[in-house]
Amino acid sequence: MNIKKHLDTSKPLTPIAYSYLRFSQIIQGRGDSRRRQTAGAEEWQEQTGIPIIESMNDLGLSAYSNAHVEKGELGVFLEMCRSPLMKAKTESRDVFLVVENLDRLSRRSIMEAVKQLSEIVDSGVKVVTLCDGQVHDQESMNTLQGLIISIAVMSRAHEESKEKARRVTKGKRAKVDRIRDGEKALLTSRVPFVSRSWMMGSPWR
Numbered sequence: 696m697n698i699k700k701h702l703d704t705s706k707p708l709t710p711i712a713y714s715y716l717r718f719s720q721i722i723q724g725r726g727d728s729r730r731r732q733t734a735g736a737e738e739w740q741e742q743t744g745i746p747i748i749e750s751m752n753d754l755g756l757s758a759y760s761n762a763h764v765e766k767g768e769l770g771v772f773l774e775m776c777r778s779p780l781m782k783a784k785t786e787s788r789d790v791f792l793v794v795e796n797l798d799r800l801s802r803r804s805i806m807e808a809v810k811q812l813s814e815i816v817d818s819g820v821k822v823v824t825l826c827d828g829q830v831h832d833q834e835s836m837n838t839l840q841g842l843i844i845s846i847a848v849m850s851r852a853h854e855e856s857k858e859k860a861r862r863v864t865k866g867k868r869a870k871v872d873r874i875r876d877g878e879k880a881l882l883t884s885r886v887p888f889v890s891r892s893w894m895m896g897s898p899w900r
Contacts, residue, residue: 696828698743701789701821708788710745712823713772715792717753717763717799729754732795735825739793747793758802758852764811769800773811776818785819796826797845798852808849812836824848 702710714736718728733750740747753767764770772792775781784790792815794800800815800822801808812831815822822831835841 696739696742696823698745698823698830701830701832703789706786706788710789710791712740712745712747712791712793714747714750715753715769715772715794715799716750717756717758717767717769719757719759720755732799735795736793739823739825745791758798758800761803773814776815776820781818781820790820791823791830792820793823793825796824796852797822797831797848798855801849802852802855805846805850808852809846812845812849 716729716732716736718732736747736750739745751768751772753763753769756763756767764773781790797808797812801811803811812822813836816831816833816836819833823829824831829835829844831841831845836845
């Protein structure tokens with residue numbers, strides 16, 4: 696990744712970076728997701744020579760439900776992007792946010808995802824996506840090509856999560872139906888057969 700063309704050499708201070716790691720299910724932390732995202736950020740730091748001063752992690756927080764913003768570290772970072780402190784920081788040095796893909800930041804609807812990315816970029820932070828080597832900044836977001844790339848990635852992420860949520864809901868409904876069918880079958884099998892002749896002769900009739 697050629698990061699030099701994205702550096703503003705007129706700024707007096709050396710560039711810095713933040714990294715962000717996220718996955719939706721805690722069980723993913725036992726797989727390759729965490730290792731892959733961490734290794735990617737470390738490799739980027741080594742290649743560019745830009746220090747990652749803080750690594751943010753939202754483990755087990757969904758970007759589709761927005762839990763990572765409401766409860767996680769990304770929400771704190773977004774608040775920082777809205778503050779004068781970040782504006783002052785990006786005016787004196789280049790600040791990067793390193794993520795594996797844009798879907799780590801959001802899996803919400805396109806409008807919401809674009810708004811969130813724009814908010815980060817408008818603060819002066821440059822978002823690096825390791826999967827494709829793209830740098831999303833104020834310049835790229837103001838070009839048709841850059842905007843289309845961002846929208847395409849975020850649209851695909853949203854549709855994937857939407858379909859997954861639909862399948863999960865459908866699966867839960869099917870499970871409930873199976874439980875209900877099983878309960879009916881169990882009750883039916885336990886109810887003893889009582890003949891009419893027995894009932895007629897029963898002292899409790």
